[in-house]
């Protein structure tokens with residue numbers, strides 16, 4: 563595979579919701595259609611283990627993320643779709659990188675610092691309370707994901723930018739130490755245009771706030787949730803400010819520019835909240851009814867997912883082999899006459 567590699571992973575920590583689609587899944591699907599890029603997209607299941615201890619649940623989240631990714635347009639014949647846990651080299655490389663990482667680099671990582679700060683604020687005696695080594699070394703595993711596949715571009719949200727920079731730093735240390743280009747230097751791609759999507763209570767859509775709109779649910783359940791979206795007390799006939807409306811923002815994320823304009827006009831003309839909600843529900847149906855059907859088929863036949871995972875594993879390991887070979891030779895481990 564000669565073209566430039568774009569790689570990203572998503573952590574399977576819940577059932578996919580509209581916020582995940584807008585922020586993570588849709589951008590990768592769009593990138594996957596670019597002929598000048600080879601996409602590597604994976605389920606970061608071992609990253610999820612830092613906080614999730616129910617095995618059946620982790621497996622279900624991984625399957626549903628893969629099923630969602632494909633149902634929403636990722637073509638596994640065109641991109642490499644795989645599970646992180648299927649690639650043993652990732653974990654081998656994570657150790658090598660650990661040996662090159664100053665401890666202070668991990669101390670400065672955001673996720674770890676946030677936990678420390680929380681502990682301090684809550685008056686915990688141990689600042690490292692609730693920090694397992696998986697959380698602490700999270701950026702090392704992520705650097706291994708990225709460097710192993712020779713990724714040039716890594717599309718991520720702002721919150722992950724620092725992790726990509728850590729990967730780049732480690733790649734530089736390593737290349738400098740051995741005085742050759744063993745790793746490609748990765749670069750984060752931050753899409754500034756993906757606005758943060760609000761949930762039904764108006765705060766950022768997130769599973770932890772329980773304000774999310776799941777994608778693969780029954781019509782009835784979605785309809786109920788849409789009817790619950792927070793609005794102000796303006797009445798039918800009152801002109802409404804679209805920018806201040808959660809309904810409008812979610813609607814916009816699912817709609818083309820013409821539809822958005824029509825909706826904005828309806829707001830100026832004083833559309834009733836009830837009617838705006840029905841329009842949003844309709845748009846939800848238009849967007850997700852067909853993907854939902856494909857998703858349900860995958861979930862009913864996980865063998866189909868297994869075949870895709872197995873193909874993705876073979877392709878990803880093939881991609882990883884020469885990189886890992888260079889690493890082993892450089893550090894001086896493994897068979898002498900590896901071909």
Ligand code: TRP
Pocket residue numbers: 569570571572573606609703704707708716717718722725
């Ligand atoms: N840490 C990322 C997140 O929480 C997921 C992830 C794991 C990832 N490995 C990666 C993203 C490698 C990009 C590249 O969103």
